Amino acid sequence: MSLKFHISNSNCCGNFYSDKIRSWPTPKGVTWSPLSSRFRVRGWRKFASSVGVVRLLSLLHDTSQTEGRDQSSYNSIETPPIQEVLQRPVRVRFAPSPTGQLHVGGARTALFNWLHARKHSGIFMLRIEDTDLSRSTRENEESLLRDLRWLGLDWDYGPEGVTNNSNLEELKKLGPLRQSERGFIYKKYVEKLHSEGFVYPCFCSEEELERQRIEMEASGQTPKYAGTCRHLTPTEIEKQIAAGVPYVFRFKVPKDTKIVLHDIVRGDVVWDAEATFGDFIVMRSNGVPVYNFCVAIDDALMEISTVIRAEEHLTNTVRQILVLHALGFPLPSYAHCSLILGEDRTKLSKRHGATSVNQFRSEGYLPEALINYLALLGWHDGTEQEFYSREELTKSFSLSRLSKAPAVFDIEKLRWMNARYLRSLPIEKLRTVISERLKLAHLLYSHVDSSDSLTEMIAEVTRDSVELTSDYEYQVTRIFSYPLEETVQSGEAAELLTKEGGFYELSEVIVRSFKDGTFPCGENENHRVLWKEWIKCVSKETKRKGKHLFHPVRLALTGKMSGPDVGDVIRILSLAKGKSDKFVPLEQRIRILESFLARMQQL
């Protein structure tokens, strides 16, 4: 299908704005106070409903709407039936705004788009929506791209304006998909809409609009543009322009127009255009077009088959459909995915703690685990499967199985899933991860190879006690340390320090065994066997077993009350020689233990 690129550029509207579009100055920062905080009139509705007023009012409203109106004059703009769209070649996009880091909500939207494209051998594009110049940065854009790559969500075409796939060369005609560089395109379409009477210049100042809003709220009305400039005569318009009054372009929201959306996730949704929005701005006074306009244009030019995005944009679809329809573009289909919420059931944001993909990476989550978790948040394939490889996801994914209800982000479950992924990692991969992490934390000399027996041993010993890759730092630091004094002073070992506790008795045995060379120091390849034998001998000699044997031995040799198998710790200490300077070697531990015993004897 070929899309319209033709622009009617000549016949009207002169140079009203052509000069403005050239430069995109930084608009002043606007602080937005949410409407909810401006509306404090909660009480009356409760009261009214109790006496049935609301119902009565709504009935009156309904009659007034239909009364004396020619039903046939009611227009309907409808998105194509879902079945029909599913026949089209798949072209989807992820369109983030570089106003911050990629968060998990965005990542999930990107994932769903990616899965849909890959499943149907379609095209997945990345478009940067940076029309808010004051909040968008190149750093954010770069971090966005890096995070998507880390997640393995590769795009076929994007802001770079290049493609590796020779079959997709035609995409290059779109130009780079970065909205701040596409002003000239949007400008043409504003001109077209103006010449055809779909948009009009509005000279109301921001202060004036704010005043109107406050007034409307005060009188209990829904704040909406009053249409002050809608019916200005050409003479009045020229006069204002001549006087240098700044102006925006507003879209004339039509009367009696029904917007019908066949949403793949939400089903059929219907709005009355006029009841939903006042005339909305498509181009700011500084010549920069706004989100709802750019999205519509770009989705059309990119020939997007299905817009897959978050539910927060559901109502925005009305404005976008109006723009598309006015320009004669075919409508895409839409799939509005439910939102990800924080624990308090509000939209996930920074105050909910870790929410950005970047944070999850640095905290030691694996991309596969994050992908798996996000896919299952609001989607399932009807089976009870919980673990999906990327290929399995691609195979099973279906937009029609997306959940309508929003989902609370549960970091506990993500941790659990990450742990499962980490533990099932092949040993070679695990060793690489471990040695990278440990070197970064200076727990391992940088020259040590990841295939070293030390990393292998660490991988094996800590396998079941890590959930995040960053846990290796903590685990190894613990294994390397010998905090005997601290543990004793904390009082948690009090029981072991009594006569029955056995700490002194077993410490004596250990020191003696170390001195006469019968102690398994971890040098031997067969260390585990030797260690078991040694434990057995000690058990026989001291007539202790179970926790009465292991607890005191653990304390004496590791200085801690818990940790991995003590024999394995001894082996790690031996293997660490010459590979790290952050550990307390066995010999030193014995010395510390000896002096501790001596001190205790004096008391």
Add this chain to the structure above:
RNA sequence: UGGGAGGUCGUCUAACGGUAGGACGGCGGACUCUGGAUCCGCUGGUGGAGGUUCGAGUCCUCCCCUCCCAGCCA
């Protein structure tokens, strides 16, 4: 407030109108030591009220609650 979308264990989710099931968490037990490992067990839910039906999470009506849009943000 107007328009729109939602509501099944604490959380994520299943259930042609036919036994409310699984997973995370929590709790308990087992593993001749520890446990953030593993295995086993337990816990706990259809927002509310009516109605239709032999039978309702599912269909109907009303109510309640949550979220989204209502900006020269996206």
